Amino acid sequence: xxxxxxxxxxxxxxxxxxxxxxxxxxxxxxxxxxxxxxxxxxxxxxxxxxxxxxxxxxxxxxxxxxxxxxxxxxxxxxxxxxxxxxxxxxxxxxxxxxxxxxxxxxxxxxxxxxxxxxxxxxxxxxxxxxxxxxxxxxxxxxxxxxxxxxxxxxxxxxxxxxxxxxxxxxxxxxxxxxxxxxxxxxxxxxxxxxxxxxxxxxxxxxxxxxxxxxxxxxxxxxxxxxxxxxxxxxxxxxxxxxxxxxxxxxxxxxxxxxxxxxxxxxxxxxxxxxxxxxxxxxxxxxxxxxxxxxxxxxxxxxxx
Numbered sequence: 340x341x342x343x344x345x346x347x348x349x350x351x352x353x354x355x356x357x358x359x360x361x362x363x364x365x366x367x368x369x370x371x372x373x374x375x376x377x378x379x380x381x382x383x384x385x386x387x388x389x390x391x392x393x394x395x396x397x398x399x400x401x402x403x404x405x406x407x408x409x410x411x412x413x414x415x416x417x418x419x420x421x422x423x424x425x426x427x428x429x430x431x432x433x434x435x436x437x438x439x440x441x442x443x444x445x446x447x448x449x450x451x452x453x454x455x456x457x458x459x460x461x462x463x464x465x466x467x468x469x470x471x472x473x474x475x476x477x478x479x480x481x482x483x484x485x486x487x488x489x490x491x492x493x494x495x496x497x498x499x500x501x502x503x504x505x506x507x508x509x510x511x512x513x514x515x516x517x518x519x520x521x522x523x524x525x526x527x528x529x530x531x532x533x534x535x536x537x538x539x540x541x542x543x544x545x546x547x548x549x550x551x552x553x554x555x556x557x558x559x560x561x562x563x564x565x566x567x568x569x570x571x572x573x574x575x576x577x578x579x580x581x582x583x584x585x586x587x588x589x590x591x592x593x594x595x596x597x598x599x600x601x602x603x604x605x606x607x608x609x610x611x612x613x614x615x616x617x618x619x620x621x622x623x624x625x626x627x628x629x630x631x632x633x634x635x636x637x638x639x640x641x642x643x
Contacts, residue, residue, distance in 0.1 A: 343406050343430065344465050347457055348483060351467055352498035354399035358392045358453045359471035362437060365391065371444050386444050390418040392436035392453060397421060400432060407432070410457070415572045415610060431458050431599070435572040438468075439551065449473055450551040456576055460599045463579035468553050479505065480553050482576070485583040487513075489557045508557055510584045514622045516562035517541050519629065520552055523567035525640065531633075535565060538632045540625065556580050556621060563620030565629055568612045568640040571602060577619050584621035591616045591633040607641065614638065 370387035397419025400407050410430040412421050424432075432455065437443050439451035449472035456466040468480040469492070477492040481502050488505035492498070518541045521532040528544055535542030542565075548555060555561040557580050564577055578588040578597060588597040592615050605612050615638040618629035 340464065343410070344457065344483065346403050346406060347432075347455075347465055347467075348481075348502075349499060350403045351399065351455060352469075352479075352481075352502055354396060355453050355455065355467055355469045356477075356492070356494070356498045358395050358436070359469045359477055361395065362388050362392055362443070362451070362453065363471045366443060366446065386437065386440060388443065389416050389437045389440060393418045393434055396434050396436060396453075396455060400424075413571055413611060415570070429459050432456075433458065433572050433575065438573045452551055452553065454553075454573055454576060456579065458575055458599060462598070463575055463582070466576040466579045468551075468576060470551055470554065473550060473554065478554060480557055481505075482557075482579045482583050487557050487580060487583050489554055508584075510621075513557060513559035513584050514562070514586070516559055516621075517625070518543050518548075518561050519620070519625070520545060520548065520561055520564040522564060523569060523640075525567070531565070531636070534632050535629070538628050540628060552577060553580065557584075559621075562622060562625055563618070563629070565633060566617045566619065568605070568614060568638075569617055570605075570608075571599065571611045571613065574613070574617070574619075575599075578617075581619045581621045586619070586621040586623050587626060588617055588619040589626050589630060590614075591618050591630045591636075592638055594630065605640065612640070 365388040393416045401420050401423045409425050410432045411428040412424045413431050413433040415435050435454040437451055438454050442448040443451040452468050452470045454468045457464050466482040470478040474491050476494055480489050487508040490505040493501050519535050521528055521542045524531045532542030601614055602611050603614050616633050618626050620626050
């Protein structure tokens with residue numbers, strides 16, 4: 340495990356920075372693609388940048404060496420040399436080439452991100468997020484075990500050197516917010532956010548936040564998230580941040596700690612998801628309130 344994480348941490352940042360630069364350039368052009376028909380505008384958004392960025396990231400992972408190719412790849416799109424990786428492995432490398440594709444495509448915000456993470460069935464081990472247009476030169480977020488760093492990029496230095504220079508997030512300072520992002524409830528998000536607020540927290544929608552979930556949670560602006568059937572490409576980073584800060588992620592219907600042994604394929608969206616509703620918070624004392632609010636809501640993503 341240590342060798343794999345060392346390799347990923349050493350080699351991935353430069354490729355992720357290159358991918359972010361490509362995404363910035365492509366965004367200036369008409370790059371929208373069709374092909375997804377789940378009924379959710381956010382899920383169905385697809386661009387040439389999603390495919391191109393994933394192509395770069397998969398190639399970078401492939402070229403790191405056999406230890407990385409022995410992992411299984413879970414990628415949101417179908418592009419890249421995916422056949423070079425193991426079909427079965429306890430280790431998964433997951434890629435979301437453009438998190439926030441709809442806002443990226445429609446040029447209505449700068450919160451999109453390039454994301455990768457490494458996990459086993461039981462736990463998260465490494466997360467890397469780069470937000471190409473957050474700040475003058477972009478913003479980094481890295482979670483390695485329980486150490487989080489968050490800060491501005493400096494393209495005059497190597498990407499790894501920039502990450503190594505960032506001070507770690509102090510967990511005690513990043514906990515305490517009662518703002519909870521509510522997402523994935525397909526047309527009922529305002530209602531669900533209102534229920535969270537009525538329970539004494541502050542339920543918010545993504546459109547009402549000043550940026551991406553991941554840096555907002557790592558910085559302490561957001562205290563967590565309540566997700567319906569989150570996908571396995573980006574949500575696990577939220578869970579990783581929460582646990583690194585001393586919190587957790589729990590299935591609201593049975594109170595079990597979230598892991599990756601229960602995954603289902605969403606055929607409409609052509610992606611893998613965790614089942615049911617997940618409460619995730621950097622302060623574990625908030626989780627029982629979220630569980631009480633959501634435990635009787637439907638666990639089915641799509642209703643006939």
